Amino acid sequence: MRCAGRHDLCTEHSEQDVEAENKGHSGARQMLISVALGQVLSLLICGIGLTSKYLSEDFHANTPVFQSFLNYILLFLVYTTTLAVRQGEENLLAILRRRWWKYMILGLIDLEANYLVVKAYQYTTLTSIQLLDCFVIPVVILLSWFFLLIRYKAVHFLGIFVCILGMGCMAGADVLVGRHQGAGENKLVGDLLVLGGATLYGISNVWEEYIIRTLSRVEFLGMIGLFGAFFSGIQLAIMEHKELLKVPWDWQIGLLYVGFSACMFGLYSFMPVVIKKTSATSVNLSLLTADLYSLFCGLFLFHYKFSGLYLLSFFTILIGLMLYSSTSTYIAQDPRVYKQFRNPSGPVVDLPTTAQVEPSVTYTSLGQETEEEPHVHVA
Template sequence: MTTDTNRRSWWRRRSEIWTVVSVLLLGQFVSFILALLNFTSSLSANQGANSPVTLGLFGYLALTLVNGSILLYQRHELLVIPWYWYALLAFFDVQGNYLFNSAYYFTSITSVALLDCWTVAWVILLTWIFLGTRYSLWQFLGAAICCVGLALVFLSDAGVGGGGGSNPLLGDTLVIGATIFYALSNVGQEYCIKKNSLTELLSMLGLFGILFSAIEIAAFERKNLEEVTWSAELILTFVGYTVSFLMFYSLTPIILQTSGATLFNLSLLTADMWAVIIRIFVYHQKVDWLYYVSFSVVGVGLCIYSKTEKDRNLSPKPENRIPSTQYQLVHEEGVENPDATP
């Protein structure tokens, strides 16, 4: 009897470890895709295409075509969540993408990446207020270690990519605004995906994203598009951004479903390190040893945060498990009031 109990305990612990590792690996893959998004967005800005909303429009179009086709094939009829919640999420997301992509025209890539970390702070605050998430001291410690690791990146990057830009103050302000909208969108998506299917969320997010993007292009970006000099390289940049956008938004809800918005945004802190790797292969730049130390420190912080979170959610209440036709909900991130609105 004792042997069977020990064996079950061993398999349960092994399953828990694999769950944590798989979530961390998936988070790093999404972080790498985010680095590609940032790289292609910055590349389009360097080529004179001042059209941040248009960049996002093609991404939302791809999101709608792929997931809308799946919904039509499944003969999905009624929305589980009211359409106006999806419209609100899409509005937040479009504004976040617009402000974030616009920042590249005014400030440096290093400043954008540094200030983008504010998303973590906003997400912790919003999940605590609206989703009832409670964080332990160990989770705060894990988040703090992640931020320390990221600080090492910018300590090394200060002499390479720090400063610059035509209007750094405006660019930094745009990034701060973008982090607020991103946090609102992430927390809203976490709420929706834990109550509904992934396909409906992505379809409606893409559909309303197209609507809001088209309105803003007509109002603010039409003149800029007329001044763009299109080339094969610029078109490829748009294609790369669209593919990265589709992959990023398709994988994001999976992490939000299994781990929540906070761990998701902590995982994205390594996007700047992946951007360094991209710069090595594209621009053949040398990498300072602090980058490797930074990556290791952030990895330790993520492990502390995710392991602590796992320990607090080993026995989720049955009523908190929402069935999904596509993905199994592994656990919930301390949601005490599932009926709360985002």
């Protein structure tokens, strides 16, 4: 045999080949999991869109602030109360003493992002909203680059380009089939509202990623529930109380509000889980398919016209997602990102406050986490 006399060497090569093959299978599996998790979020957004459409068009219930208020109340009841009963540094009062003003700003940003995009439907066309809403992607990329220090590779930008190309294909299909385009009475105002909402969404998503990686998911959702409920309640009383009185309440409308709130609560609760396993950029790319799921449902519910371009758009976006998820991103060396980091050959190491060491932290959208992320308390 060719390996006679070199059994140890052959065994070593064999083990290396098996290990490389296992890593390849694991990477492919994690890529598919990453894409699948993003599609769960898209389906939840599809449910949000369908219930909102029925409420506004069939029952003339134009209450976007009230709908957001219901979601924030659910977050408050589940997550804020969880923080309230905790002990020590993770207690609600302790968190408020240290970071109340930061979460107050985040709550306002999240509330107004939802409001601006929903409001834009009254002024501009559906196609414009679909295309301009993609502005959230470059916002997330830039903020992640400068504030989270995430660095991308060429394949990531290729995947992003392919995803946006798929969205353009869908917008073109809408024009060809003459799908309902919206009022479009003051298009410039509507377009500016979409761009403003997309910018606020990007800020909120990147801030969310930072919090869930350095603090905790429950803290983020609890604080969003607290300040979101407070500010949406004020906005509801000022701007929407008359609209709420006009709603023709019956069991169908009640069921639609329940369905909307359940989908929105599921989206807010599950999104931090997906962001932690992937990234804010990956999540926003995944959400591009939400409009397509709504369209496919509309083929049966609202008798939309079908075009083969819709299928082409769907698979183009999925290909872009797989391209983006096929390679890991990484974090630039900077001790300001995390005060603790995982030593590849040992346990978690605490950096001294005066240390000049710059840890190399690898951020991956694919790798399995073998242990809980360390909690870092940020002043």
